[in-house]
Amino acid sequence: MSRRILVILGQPSSHSLCSSLAHAYADAARQSGAEVRLLSLGDMHFDPVLRQGYAHVQPLEPDLNDAQMDIRWAQHLVWVYPIWWGGLPALLKGFLDRIFLPGFAYKYRTNSVLWDRLLTGRSAELLVTMDSPPWYYRWIQRQPGHRQMKQTILQFCGIRPVRIHSFGPVVHSSDAVRARWIKLACKLGARAGT
Numbered sequence: 001m002s003r004r005i006l007v008i009l010g011q012p013s014s015h016s017l018c019s020s021l022a023h024a025y026a027d028a029a030r031q032s033g034a035e036v037r038l039l040s041l042g043d044m045h046f047d048p049v050l051r052q053g054y055a056h057v058q059p060l061e062p063d064l065n066d067a068q069m070d071i072r073w074a075q076h077l078v079w080v081y082p083i084w085w086g087g088l089p090a091l092l093k094g095f096l097d098r099i100f101l102p103g104f105a106y107k108y109r110t111n112s113v114l115w116d117r118l119l120t121g122r123s124a125e126l127l128v129t130m131d132s133p134p135w136y137y138r139w140i141q142r143q144p145g146h147r148q149m150k151q152t153i154l155q156f157c158g159i160r161p162v163r164i165h166s167f168g169p170v171v172h173s174s175d176a177v178r179a180r181w182i183k184l185a186c187k188l189g190a191r192a193g194t
Contacts, residue, residue, distance in 0.1 A: 002033050002034050002035045002193075003029075003033075003034045003035070003075055003076060003192070003193060003194075004034070004035050004037075004073055004074050004075045004076070005026075005029050005034045005035070005036045005037075005074060005075070005076045005077075005078060005192060005193065006036075006037050006038075006039065006070050006071060006073070006074035006076070006077050006078065007022050007025055007026045007029075007036060007037070007038045007039070007078040007080065008038075008039045008041070008077065008078065008079050008080065009022040009038065009039065009040045009041060009042070009080050009081070010041055010079060010080060010081030010082075010088070010089055010091065010092030010095070011041075011042070011080065011081050011082055011089065011129075012041065012042040012089065012091050013042060014040060014042055014043065016082075017082075017129055017167070017170060017178060017181070018080050018081060018082055018127075018129055019040075019080075020178075020182055020185075021080050021127050021129070021167070021181065021182060021185040022038065022040075022078075022080040022127070022185075023038070024182045024183075024185040024186045024189065025078055025080070025127065025185045025186070025188060025189035025192075026038050026078075026189060027186070027189065028185070028186040028187070028188075028189030028190040028193065029189040029190065029192050029193035030193065031190065031193070032189070032190045032191075032192075032193025032194050033193050033194065034192065034193035034194075036193075037070050037073070037074070039067055039070060041091050041092060041095055042091070044063040044064075044067070044095075045061060045062075045063050046060075046061040046063050046064050046094075046095070046098060047061070047094075047098070048090065048091055048093075048094020048095060048097070048098065049094060049097075050094075050097040050098060054101075054102065058098070060098065060099070064095075064098055064099050067095070067099055068099050068104060071099070071119070071122075074122060075121070075122060075123070076122065076123050076124070076125070076192055077122055077123070077124045077125075077154075077159065078124070078125045078126075078127065078189075078192070079092075079124065079125070079126050079127070079149065080126075080127040080128075081126075081127075081128060081129075082128070082129045082130065082170075083128055083129070083130040083131075083132070083137065083145045083168075086141060086144050086145055087144055087145040087148060088145055088148065088149065096153060100153065100157060103118075104118060105118055105119055105157040106118055106119075106156060106157050106158075115156075117156070117157050117158025118157060118158065119154075119157040119158045119159050120158030120159075121158070122158075122159045123159065123160065123161055123162070123163075124154050124159045124160075124161075124162045124163070125162070125163045125164075125165070125188065125192065126146070126149060126150070126162065126163070126164045126165065127165050127167065127185060127188070128145070128146070128164060128165065128166050128167065129166075129167045129168060129170050130166060130167070130168035130169065130170065131168060131169050131170050131171040132168060132169060133168060133169050134166035134167075134168050137166065137168070138166075146164050146166075149162075150162045150164065165184070165188065167181045167184075
């Protein structure tokens with residue numbers, strides 16, 4: 001039985017390094033025998049703003065309903081996005097706000113501070129680009145975007161393990177360096193597909 005992998009491109013532009021990484025990963029995973037689906041948030045139609053918070057139900061657009069079905073289907077989630085201003089791009093954060101809802105991703109227990117993690121049984125991998133050197137983002141800035149995505153979003157909902165691969169600095173990277181990063185994405189995809 002082939003592994004089910006969902007690749008989620010959180011970079012709004014389809015002409016970006018993130019897009020190249022996402023497609024390289026997906027193609028290599030398919031070639032290794034995995035069943036792969038790719039979501040490109042920049043091509044989806046949805047309001048990224050959770051207008052009333054959790055006070056009122058905001059109906060999901062068809063693309064978000066489909067995304068929830070894809071997440072339920074997947075065994076392994078691959079998130080590909082840039083770090084902007086130390087954290088997630090607004091479109092990716094809005095996507096998460098809209099679909100990682102109570103009853104889908106988690107559920108608080110009655111009269112308890114505990115919760116049920118409704119996405120347990122899935123693993124995740126983050127392919128994250130940044131203009132900062134990864135060592136600087138880790139040791140000086142303390143990885144706020146990585147911690148948010150790994151600990152307070154994915155692991156909160158039961159997704160584990162979560163592995164992070166940082167690519168940077170992008171801003172002055174050469175074509176040769178970017179080709180090396182794309183080759184690494186292929187290697188990671190091939191490994192995930194087996």
